[in-house]
Amino acid sequence: MCGVIGVVGNNNATEILLSGLKRLEYRGYDSAGIYVNDQHGNDHLIKRVGKIVNLQQAITNEDSGITGIGHTRWATHGKPSQSNAHPHFSQDRRFYLVHNGVINNFAELKAKYLTGVEFQSDTDSEVVVQLVDYFAVTDQVDALTAFRKTLQLLEGSYAFALMDRQEPDKIFIAKNKSPLLIGLAAGYNLICSDALAFLDQTDTFLEIHDGEMGIITKDNVQLTTLDNQPVQRQPYQVQMDANDLSKGTYDSYMLKEIDEQPAVLRRISEYYYSSEQDKLAPQLLDDLQKADRLYIVAAGTSYHAGLVARQLFEELADIPVEVQLASEFGYHMPKLSAHPFFIFLSQSGETAxxxxxxxxxxxxxxxTLTITNVINSTLAREAEYSLPLCAGPEVAVASTKAYIAQIAVQAILAQKLGLRKKIAAASELDVAQQLGLAANAIQTIVDQKDYLEQLSHDYFAQQNAAFFIGRGNGYAVAIEAALKLKEVSYVHAEGFAAGELKHGTIALIEEQTPVVAFILEQSTAAHTRSNVKEVLSRGAHTLIISKQSLAQEGDQLVVADLDERLMPLVAIVPAQLFAYYTAVERGNDVDQPRNLAKSVTVE
Structure with a gap:
C-alpha cells in the first residue's frame, strides 16, 4: 500500500520524483522520502513524516540529481517516523532502497546474517538493504549479484527499487506480489507502482511479473528471472489523459468523483452496448453458462458491490451466487460446488x-474473471478473463464511482448471461435503459448539494455514532453507506438489516442517535417503516431515503424509481455526500483519511 517510484537519466529527477509522489499519495501518506544522485559523486537523502508537502518543503535547490528513487508510505512495520520512512540505507551508506510489501521472514534473516548491524528503523525493509550490503561485502560481489542472492532468501511480497552509489546510473528492481511498472520515456526511464504517477512523462509502460528482477538505465531495460533467465516482453500504451487526474475546480477528488457518476454510467453503456463488437467474449459467456455457482470475491466497497450483484445474477441468470470476503476466503475456503466460476471485483486490480x-x-x-478499473493490473492480467469498469481514474481513497461502476458492469454481465440461457427475467429488464435512468437520477441528487449539506450538518456532524438500516438491496446499501461515513468523517457508523434491530442492536439507540433507513423495495417497505417507528420511539433522529413509488409524506429524501435490483446505483449517492459534507465540516482530509490507503497491496 506504499508508492514506489524512480527515474534514471533525467536532470530534473528531483522534480519528477516529487510530481510522481504527489500522484501516488493515495497509496500512503504517513511519511515520504527521496534519494537522488547526480552521478558525479553528489547525492541527497531527504525524508519527512506526514504528507508529500512536508517533503517538498524540506527539499532545496541543492537537492538535485539525475537518478533517484522515491517512496510514500503506509506503515506496516514501525510507526510513522523519519527513521522508518523510506528510502532506507545500508550501514555503510552504499545502498539505498524503497519497498512496497511485507517481508515475512525478515526477523529470521536479521538474526542469521545481520547481528552486527546497527539498524536505524523498525522496518522489514531495512533488513533487505542491509542484506544486499552484507552479501556485497562478504562475498565480494557486484550489486546485482548481491541483490539476487538477497531476493532468493526473501519470503513475502515486494516491489523494490535499489540504488548503489558505486553505480549511480542504474536502478535495480524486483517484484513479487506487489505492483511495479517500468515507464519508457524519451532519453530516460522510470519505475512506478502505478502508471498514474508518470502519465505526464510517458504513456508507454513495460510490465514486470512476479519473480522477476532487472536493471534500468536511461536507455536500456534488462529483465531476468531470479535464476538469471532473460525475460523479453513488449511494452503497452496506457490510454489515459494525464489531465484526468486533475481536480479542476473542485476542492477534493471525492466530490469530483461523486459528480462524475452520471458520466461513468453513460460511458459504461457506450462501451458495452454501443460498439459493433460485443465486449463480452463468447468463451466468457460459455464458461459462465457451464458454471453451477458463482463466487464473487472482493474486499471493502467492492464486496458491497458484490452483495448487490448477487440478486442480479440469481434472478437474471438463474444461477446461485456466494459473495465472499477475500481475506477470509483465501484461508477458510468453503466446500465448493462441482463447477464454480470466480468473479474478482477490485477498483485497483492490485488487492492483495x-x-x-x-x-x-x-x-x-x-x-476466473476480474472486473476492475485498471485493465493492465495484476488481477486483470492473471485472471482468465477481465472486464473494465470504464470509471476513469479514482484518486480519493473512499471509493464512489468505482462502486456504481462495479454494480453496472455486473448487471450487464448478468443480463447477457441470462439472455444466453433464455431466462425470462433477463429479457424483461432493459439494463441499458436503466443505466440511463440511473444517470439522470444521480444528476438530480448531486444537484441538491445545498440540501444534502444541511442534512449532513443536522444529522451527523455533531454525532459520534450513526446507523443505516434497510432490507434486501437496502441492507446492501446500508452497509456501504456506513463504510463511507466512517471512512472519511470518523463517525462510528454501522449498517444493519432493519429486521435485526430488535434482536439486539436497538439497545444502542440513544436520544438523537442518527438512523438512516433505505426503503427501496415494495415487499418490505411497510416492515422497514415499522422498524423506523421502533427506533423513533426510543429517541432516534431518523432520516428516510425512499424510492418515489414508495415515498410517504415526511420522507427526507426521495429518489427516482428504477428497477428494484438496480436501486443501489441511486440510493448510495446521498450517503456518499453525507460522508463528504460531514468530513468537511469536521475538518478532515476528505481524499486522504487517516490510516487508510487506496490500493491495499498487503495482506
Missing part, C-alpha cells in the same frame, strides 16, 4: 487479499 485467492483458484484450474 483477492490476489492470494486468485492464485489458489488458478491452481485448481477453475475459470
Amino acid at each position: 487479499d483477492s490476489r492470494q485467492v486468485l492464485d489458489q483458484v488458478r491452481h485448481l484450474n477453475y475459470p
Whole structure:
C-alpha cells in the first residue's frame, strides 16, 4: 500500500520524483522520502513524516540529481517516523532502497546474517538493504549479484527499487506480489507502482511479473528471472489523459468523483452496448453458462458491490451466487460446488487479499474473471478473463464511482448471461435503459448539494455514532453507506438489516442517535417503516431515503424509481455526500483519511 517510484537519466529527477509522489499519495501518506544522485559523486537523502508537502518543503535547490528513487508510505512495520520512512540505507551508506510489501521472514534473516548491524528503523525493509550490503561485502560481489542472492532468501511480497552509489546510473528492481511498472520515456526511464504517477512523462509502460528482477538505465531495460533467465516482453500504451487526474475546480477528488457518476454510467453503456463488437467474449459467456455457482470475491466497497450483484445474477441468470470476503476466503475456503466460476471485483486490480485467492483458484484450474478499473493490473492480467469498469481514474481513497461502476458492469454481465440461457427475467429488464435512468437520477441528487449539506450538518456532524438500516438491496446499501461515513468523517457508523434491530442492536439507540433507513423495495417497505417507528420511539433522529413509488409524506429524501435490483446505483449517492459534507465540516482530509490507503497491496 506504499508508492514506489524512480527515474534514471533525467536532470530534473528531483522534480519528477516529487510530481510522481504527489500522484501516488493515495497509496500512503504517513511519511515520504527521496534519494537522488547526480552521478558525479553528489547525492541527497531527504525524508519527512506526514504528507508529500512536508517533503517538498524540506527539499532545496541543492537537492538535485539525475537518478533517484522515491517512496510514500503506509506503515506496516514501525510507526510513522523519519527513521522508518523510506528510502532506507545500508550501514555503510552504499545502498539505498524503497519497498512496497511485507517481508515475512525478515526477523529470521536479521538474526542469521545481520547481528552486527546497527539498524536505524523498525522496518522489514531495512533488513533487505542491509542484506544486499552484507552479501556485497562478504562475498565480494557486484550489486546485482548481491541483490539476487538477497531476493532468493526473501519470503513475502515486494516491489523494490535499489540504488548503489558505486553505480549511480542504474536502478535495480524486483517484484513479487506487489505492483511495479517500468515507464519508457524519451532519453530516460522510470519505475512506478502505478502508471498514474508518470502519465505526464510517458504513456508507454513495460510490465514486470512476479519473480522477476532487472536493471534500468536511461536507455536500456534488462529483465531476468531470479535464476538469471532473460525475460523479453513488449511494452503497452496506457490510454489515459494525464489531465484526468486533475481536480479542476473542485476542492477534493471525492466530490469530483461523486459528480462524475452520471458520466461513468453513460460511458459504461457506450462501451458495452454501443460498439459493433460485443465486449463480452463468447468463451466468457460459455464458461459462465457451464458454471453451477458463482463466487464473487472482493474486499471493502467492492464486496458491497458484490452483495448487490448477487440478486442480479440469481434472478437474471438463474444461477446461485456466494459473495465472499477475500481475506477470509483465501484461508477458510468453503466446500465448493462441482463447477464454480470466480468473479474478482477490485477498483485497483492490485488487492492483495483477492490476489492470494486468485492464485489458489488458478491452481485448481477453475475459470476466473476480474472486473476492475485498471485493465493492465495484476488481477486483470492473471485472471482468465477481465472486464473494465470504464470509471476513469479514482484518486480519493473512499471509493464512489468505482462502486456504481462495479454494480453496472455486473448487471450487464448478468443480463447477457441470462439472455444466453433464455431466462425470462433477463429479457424483461432493459439494463441499458436503466443505466440511463440511473444517470439522470444521480444528476438530480448531486444537484441538491445545498440540501444534502444541511442534512449532513443536522444529522451527523455533531454525532459520534450513526446507523443505516434497510432490507434486501437496502441492507446492501446500508452497509456501504456506513463504510463511507466512517471512512472519511470518523463517525462510528454501522449498517444493519432493519429486521435485526430488535434482536439486539436497538439497545444502542440513544436520544438523537442518527438512523438512516433505505426503503427501496415494495415487499418490505411497510416492515422497514415499522422498524423506523421502533427506533423513533426510543429517541432516534431518523432520516428516510425512499424510492418515489414508495415515498410517504415526511420522507427526507426521495429518489427516482428504477428497477428494484438496480436501486443501489441511486440510493448510495446521498450517503456518499453525507460522508463528504460531514468530513468537511469536521475538518478532515476528505481524499486522504487517516490510516487508510487506496490500493491495499498487503495482506
